[in-house]
Amino acid sequence: MGIIQTIRDCYAHRVLIQSLVARQLRARYRGSLLGFVWTFLNPLLLMLVYSLVFSVYMRFDMEDYGAFMFAGLLPWLWFSSSLSEGVNSIVSSGNLITRAMFPPEVLPVVSVFSNGLNFVFSLPVLFLIYLAYGVPIGPAVLALPVVMAVQLVLTLGIVLALSALNVQFRDVQHLLGSLLVFWFFLCPIIYPLSKVPGGLRIFALGNLMGALVTAYQDVLFHNRLPSWPLLGLAAAAAVAILLVGDALFRRHRETFAEWL
Numbered sequence: 001m002g003i004i005q006t007i008r009d010c011y012a013h014r015v016l017i018q019s020l021v022a023r024q025l026r027a028r029y030r031g032s033l034l035g036f037v038w039t040f041l042n043p044l045l046l047m048l049v050y051s052l053v054f055s056v057y058m059r060f061d062m063e064d065y066g067a068f069m070f071a072g073l074l075p076w077l078w079f080s081s082s083l084s085e086g087v088n089s090i091v092s093s094g095n096l097i098t099r100a101m102f103p104p105e106v107l108p109v110v111s112v113f114s115n116g117l118n119f120v121f122s123l124p125v126l127f128l129i130y131l132a133y134g135v136p137i138g139p140a141v142l143a144l145p146v147v148m149a150v151q152l153v154l155t156l157g158i159v160l161a162l163s164a165l166n167v168q169f170r171d172v173q174h175l176l177g178s179l180l181v182f183w184f185f186l187c188p189i190i191y192p193l194s195k196v197p198g199g200l201r202i203f204a205l206g207n208l209m210g211a212l213v214t215a216y217q218d219v220l221f222h223n224r225l226p227s228w229p230l231l232g233l234a235a236a237a238a239v240a241i242l243l244v245g246d247a248l249f250r251r252h253r254e255t256f257a258e259w260l
Contacts, residue, residue, distance in 0.1 A: 024114040067133040071220040072189035072213040078119035086111035086159035108163040138223035147215045157242030160249040
């Protein structure tokens with residue numbers, strides 16, 4: 001099975017993946033005065049901007065709105081940054097792809113893992129914000145790794161597919177930016193799911209990231225376990241997308257060198 005071989009290849013090159021992830025994290029803010037601190041500042045500044053707009057200017061009335069929004073914003077940043085960097089991961093590393101022994105699947109995996117680590121490093125900031133708002137972190141947070149695992153599978157599948165398609169069709173990377181803006185507002189991140197009319201909730205939850213954002217809000221903000229049937233459906237869909245993404249990547253990988 002293709003995905004099994006991909007997992008074996010990534011495991012065989014785990015040291016290379018670790019090295020590239022560390023290099024990408026170091027290079028991200030190289031030359032900036034604050035350096036790694038931007039990992040925490042970027043989501044914090046975004047939260048402040050959205051809180052100002054939707055709780056002050058537009059008067060979106062919700063208690064502890066900033067804390068609520070941060071629970072959905074952090075996983076979204078992991079997802080959107082992984083796609084934005086991963087879609088171009090093969091094209092931007094043509095010098096590596098043309099080497100006979102270099103495994104190309106490593107590059108999209110590195111994009112997802114490096115941004116996943118940024119998400120993990122930002123969690124202490126989220127907990128501090130919750131402390132400031134007086135929002136308790138309860139035992140439901142133990143379900144957080146399960147939600148993260150589903151997002152990891154989903155993101156890997158999409159990034160594998162997009163990075164392979166972008167080698168031949170460079171329009172993919174340009175279309176992705178507009179798609180991510182639309183996808184962001186489709187997810188209940190800056191508004192609670194309760195504000196979505198019943199007939200439209202299928203769009204808020206059916207895009208998968210909306211279902212995952214809701215699960216994050218459940219375990220982090222509402223201090224309750226996620227909806228297991230909904231999360232199970234999201235997990236099944238994520239596995240299916242990973243299988244399709246991996247098959248698409250393996251189908252096109254032999255032609256990468258020709259297009260670069």
